[in-house]
Amino acid sequence: xxxxxxxxxxxxxxxxxxDVDFSNLAFGKIFSDxxxxxxxxxxxxxxxxxxxxxxxxxxxxxxxxxxxxSIFEGMKAYRDADGSVFLFRPMDNCxxxxxxxxxxxxxxxxxxxxxxxxxxxxxxxKDWIPTAEGSALYIRPFMFATGHGFHASPxxxxxxxxxxxxxxxxxxxxxxxxxxxxxxxxxxGGVGYAKAGGNYAGQFYPTHLAKERGYHQVIWTDDTTHExxxxxxxxNIFVRINDTLLTxxxxxxxxxxxxxxxxxxxAEDEGIAVEVRKIKVAELIEAAENGSLMELxxxxxxxxxxxxxxxxxxxxxxxxxxxxxxxxxRLKKRITDIQTNKIEDPxxxxxxxx
Amino acid sequence: xxxxxxxxxxxxxxxxxxDVDFSNLAFGKIFSDxxxxxxxxxxxxxxxxxxxxxxxxxxxxxxxxxxxxSIFEGMKAYRDADGSVFLFRPMDNCxxxxxxxxxxxxxxxxxxxxxxxxxxxxxxxKDWIPTAEGSALYIRPFMFATGHGFHASPxxxxxxxxxxxxxxxxxxxxxxxxxxxxxxxxxxGGVGYAKAGGNYAGQFYPTHLAKERGYHQVIWTDDTTHExxxxxxxxNIFVRINDTLLTxxxxxxxxxxxxxxxxxxxAEDEGIAVEVRKIKVAELIEAAENGSLMELxxxxxxxxxxxxxxxxxxxxxxxxxxxxxxxxxRLKKRITDIQTNKIEDPxxxxxxxx
Ligand SMILES: Cc1ncc(COP(=O)(O)O)c(C=O)c1O
Ligand SMILES: Cc1ncc(COP(=O)(O)O)c(C=O)c1O
Numbered sequence: 001x002x003x004x005x006x007x008x009x010x011x012x013x014x015x016x017x018x019d020v021d022f023s024n025l026a027f028g029k030i031f032s033d034x035x036x037x038x039x040x041x042x043x044x045x046x047x048x049x050x051x052x053x054x055x056x057x058x059x060x061x062x063x064x065x066x067x068x069x070s071i072f073e074g075m076k077a078y079r080d081a082d083g084s085v086f087l088f089r090p091m092d093n094c095x096x097x098x099x100x101x102x103x104x105x106x107x108x109x110x111x112x113x114x115x116x117x118x119x120x121x122x123x124x125x126k127d128w129i130p131t132a133e134g135s136a137l138y139i140r141p142f143m144f145a146t147g148h149g150f151h152a153s154p155x156x157x158x159x160x161x162x163x164x165x166x167x168x169x170x171x172x173x174x175x176x177x178x179x180x181x182x183x184x185x186x187x188x189g190g191v192g193y194a195k196a197g198g199n200y201a202g203q204f205y206p207t208h209l210a211k212e213r214g215y216h217q218v219i220w221t222d223d224t225t226h227e228x229x230x231x232x233x234x235x236n237i238f239v240r241i242n243d244t245l246l247t248x249x250x251x252x253x254x255x256x257x258x259x260x261x262x263x264x265x266x267a268e269d270e271g272i273a274v275e276v277r278k279i280k281v282a283e284l285i286e287a288a289e290n291g292s293l294m295e296l297x298x299x300x301x302x303x304x305x306x307x308x309x310x311x312x313x314x315x316x317x318x319x320x321x322x323x324x325x326x327x328x329x330r331l332k333k334r335i336t337d338i339q340t341n342k343i344e345d346p347x348x349x350x351x352x353x354x
Numbered sequence: 355x356x357x358x359x360x361x362x363x364x365x366x367x368x369x370x371x372x373d374v375d376f377s378n379l380a381f382g383k384i385f386s387d388x389x390x391x392x393x394x395x396x397x398x399x400x401x402x403x404x405x406x407x408x409x410x411x412x413x414x415x416x417x418x419x420x421x422x423x424s425i426f427e428g429m430k431a432y433r434d435a436d437g438s439v440f441l442f443r444p445m446d447n448c449x450x451x452x453x454x455x456x457x458x459x460x461x462x463x464x465x466x467x468x469x470x471x472x473x474x475x476x477x478x479x480k481d482w483i484p485t486a487e488g489s490a491l492y493i494r495p496f497m498f499a500t501g502h503g504f505h506a507s508p509x510x511x512x513x514x515x516x517x518x519x520x521x522x523x524x525x526x527x528x529x530x531x532x533x534x535x536x537x538x539x540x541x542x543g544g545v546g547y548a549k550a551g552g553n554y555a556g557q558f559y560p561t562h563l564a565k566e567r568g569y570h571q572v573i574w575t576d577d578t579t580h581e582x583x584x585x586x587x588x589x590n591i592f593v594r595i596n597d598t599l600l601t602x603x604x605x606x607x608x609x610x611x612x613x614x615x616x617x618x619x620x621a622e623d624e625g626i627a628v629e630v631r632k633i634k635v636a637e638l639i640e641a642a643e644n645g646s647l648m649e650l651x652x653x654x655x656x657x658x659x660x661x662x663x664x665x666x667x668x669x670x671x672x673x674x675x676x677x678x679x680x681x682x683x684r685l686k687k688r689i690t691d692i693q694t695n696k697i698e699d700p701x702x703x704x705x706x707x708x
């Protein structure tokens with residue numbers, strides 16, 4: 001595909017950057033000065049633009065309010081000691097966005113619109129990239145239906161946006177999770193493998209119920225039997241039994257996480273024994289009981305690795321051992337060091353923007 | 355709950371009603387002059403308002419664009435020959451809206467806010483109710499997350515809206531459906547029983563694939579085995595085998611349709627043999643082959659009854675007989691006559707508004 005049109009840039013008249021305490025950032029609460037926007041109309045993507053971050057005006061009958069056509073991505077930008085700016089495997093997010101788009105009957109965004117929009121916006125906003133430990137510029141590409149009407153059918157117009165939020169860590173501290181026995185996040189033949197808005201809304205209530213019982217997150221299980229673990233909240237799940245690192249294969253119910261596949265590659269590179277296969281809850285319980293369950297962690301862009309300290313199942317709680325050196329911490333450090341240009345990147349994942 | 359606050363009414367300065375061809379209406383494409391709006395903030399529903407139908411202004415980080423917190427209802431208002439205005443079982447929609455709200459971790463709307471808002475708006479917009487055969491004022495209550503942030507968690511603010519669209523028939527003519535073998539609309543333990551936006555977005559792509567093969571709609575099957583029929587597009591499904599009318603029990607995967615339960619009641623009242631039980635695809639095929647399959651129809655507010663003329667399954671097409679008198683047409687007529695105040699309503703379903 002060719003990038004035939006220049007991006008039109010409208011600069012903000014003043015910056016909000018001086019109001020931001022970059023050493024004390026929450027996750028995804030503050031937004032940078034500009035955003036990238038491109039509208040889809042008449043079967044074509046229109047003029048791509050970078051404009052000041054500002055509200056959208058939408059008809060009450062816009063399909064985003066009624067029929068859930070909304071997809072998104074999550075990625076990060078990093079700045080090294082020299083001030084150079086990097087992305088991490090951005091084409092994977094672009095490709096996954098288009099996988100999501102297809103499943104939700106939304107138009108695919110041309111790769112050059114996505115990548116050039118992202119890079120140009122980053123060049124303009126590079127001072128918004130925090131450098132404190134655990135912080136990064138969180139990048140949110142998203143697309144939603146703007147076309148309107150109450151007929152339950154795909155919209156004819158869409159908006160694609162990239163917005164930035166300088167962010168601190170997603171979770172702070174170790175988490176305590178509940179293995180879900182009743183609710184599910186995805187159906188066979190459903191949209192679980194897509195980053196579709198509706199998948200997240202469906203998780204909130206079961207997560208709320210888990211929180212009321214003292215857990216931070218839910219471990220999702222398959223919706224047919226609830227016997228197999230699938231994801232950890234909005235992260236992929238890893239299990240360490242003795243010295244083997246296990247994770248579940250991706251499927252139509254499970255998101256193909258960039259962090260997950262990066263961890264698999266790094267683990268292999270470091271000589272850690274890895275198995276990608278279905279994991280029964282019963283196997284976890286058995287391993288917890290016989291002392292071979294060493295670690296459990298979630299993996300995703302927001303938290304990178306989120307170590308789990310205990311899990312609940314059928315009214316019983318199982319503690320994970322407190323190890324000094326965890327696979328989780330080691331893998332997180334290696335990924336983060338690659339992302340922030342502190343070490344060599346033998347995998348070709350880092351993309352220098354400027 | 356008490357209705358403590360008056361509705362604040364801001365009238366439109368002029369009406370669009372004279373531009374509308376009421377004898378030639380599409381479904382859900384034209385909107386009346388006013389809408390009912392109520393915002394949820396700080397843990398409370400705020401001042402309910404009736405305002406001119408107009409766009410909403412929303413932050414790019416508003417959670418509706420990212421995490422799919424959106425629910426809706428669909429109902430209709432009718433005008434009889436004397437100009438009186440009626441609703442049909444409106445409390446059922448209100449209750450179902452709150453069932454949806456709970457599952458999506460959204461605030462429930464007080465019944466009096468819903469009902470009074472709806473009735474007051476109807477009084478103002480009563481001239482927008484079409485009276486042509488097959489037409490009605492389609493009513494769309496909906497709620498979505500306005501609170502913002504990129505953290506995957508429920509929003510703290512929401513907007514509840516009721517908008518009106520004078521509408522003609524949803525489907526025109528008989529439909530040809532495909533029994534789905536691969537895709538699904540709902541998971542066990544998922545949100546299928548809620549009128550959540552995300553459920554509809556997930557249906558569009560499989561429906562598009564079915565359309566490419568010459569079908570109008572998809573018959574959804576259970577996601578575990580695809581052996582049981584569940585819904586007909588965005589309608590509940592009815593099957594007539596010989597002289598027995600069958601429908602599937604509602605479940606966590608199936609919407610508890612107002613039309614479905616009204617049809618069950620009327621069928622019973624008319625002495626039609628009714629069975630509510632699971633229905634295997636294999637049973638449909640067998641009945642089609644041995645000539646006992648008489649009718650197949652979808653039931654929902656938009657189309658009331660949508661008669662199916664043929665269905666496809668595993669590459670084969672099965673035709674339904676062309677009957678002169680169908681249960682579908684008879685039940686549709688009785689419901690519609692009750693809705694439009696043409697006949698007695700022994701069930702107490704009709705609610706006179708003004
Ligand atoms: C459901 C779900 N699983 C897994 C992930 C992890 O994917 P990634 O590593 O690409 O961020 C995400 C996103 O963060 C997610 O939303
Ligand atoms: C999935 C689904 N099933 C069934 C129905 C029928 O419900 P009702 O008769 O209340 O309109 C609807 C809504 O129209 C629906 O969206």
